[in-house]
Amino acid sequence: MQTGAQIAVVEDDPSVRMVVTDHLRLAGCEVHQYGDGETAWRAIESRMPDLLIVDRMLPGLDGDELCRRIRAVSNVPIIMLTALDGLAHRIDGLEQGADDYLAKPFSLRELQLRVNAQLRRAGSAAAFLEFTAGTFHVDPAHRRVWVGQREIALTTREYELFLYLVRNPDRVISREEILREVWRWDFGDASTVTVHVRRLREKIEPDPHFPTFLHTEWGAGYRFTTGTGRAC
Structure with a gap:
């Protein structure tokens, strides 16, 4: 199941x-x-x-x-x-x-x-149907993402990370889980996730220093939300 x-x-x-x-x-x-x-x-x-x-x-x-x-x-x-x-x-x-x-x-x-x-x-x-999550629109068949009317240019790994996060909204996800589910690594350097999260924020956030969508839950991981509340 x-x-x-x-x-x-x-x-x-x-x-x-x-x-x-x-x-x-x-x-x-x-x-x-x-x-x-x-x-x-x-x-x-x-x-x-x-x-x-x-x-x-x-x-x-x-x-x-x-x-x-x-x-x-x-x-x-x-x-x-x-x-x-x-x-x-x-x-x-x-x-x-x-x-x-x-x-x-x-x-x-x-x-x-x-x-x-x-x-x-x-x-x-x-898996390949277009869908909308808050202000984001995703076309999985062509691996394209828009925020509002603006299309975002994502690398392959950034897209896979974004897709996993947007399909698991409002849930705290550890870096270890992201490594396992996105990178398909059973073990590895979790700082890889940190770097990609930072790069993803630079592309999807109005202000990457005060994220609206991709929040850090200190000591636990990350939480993606389509809301407008701000967090660290």
Whole structure:
């Protein structure tokens, strides 16, 4: 399973919700759980997760309507859970926008495999899609980055560092993790990261001495944010 993937579990049965949530968290996912569709929609409307697991028979805003609302704004993978097991019900669920359909009762192992498959597909498709993060616009297919209307000229390593940071917003990332994930080094001189962070700041920050986007968390690493607050 993709460690760190953000998953929303929308299920009105608290026992099912907790079992699924606990299982996914043990697998390394960051899970947010909701007991009804309206609460889930208000939360995910502002910040879409990497994948949703949605019970079809929700009180109030049901799973079908939740899927339709999500599909109007996002292609995020959706796995629908339901007690309605039958070909017509499965087809109907998929027509509402679900990517997969799992009937209750279900195996947690099967659910995990389906989550894995959906995350892999989404990752493969999303890897080259253009996206916007705050004032930044990124075109991964052509390895181009803009801040506002200005295109930034980045070296290969600067681009890879920027892409890793922008895809992990508001998270403190150690220099060791950056070496491992960007440089693919299990060990090495962490000052290499420091130098590249400084060079990257010179290109993306309005004032590199008072960063707006790429902050230093002393003794811990770096944190990228698309906000306007300033830090060291």
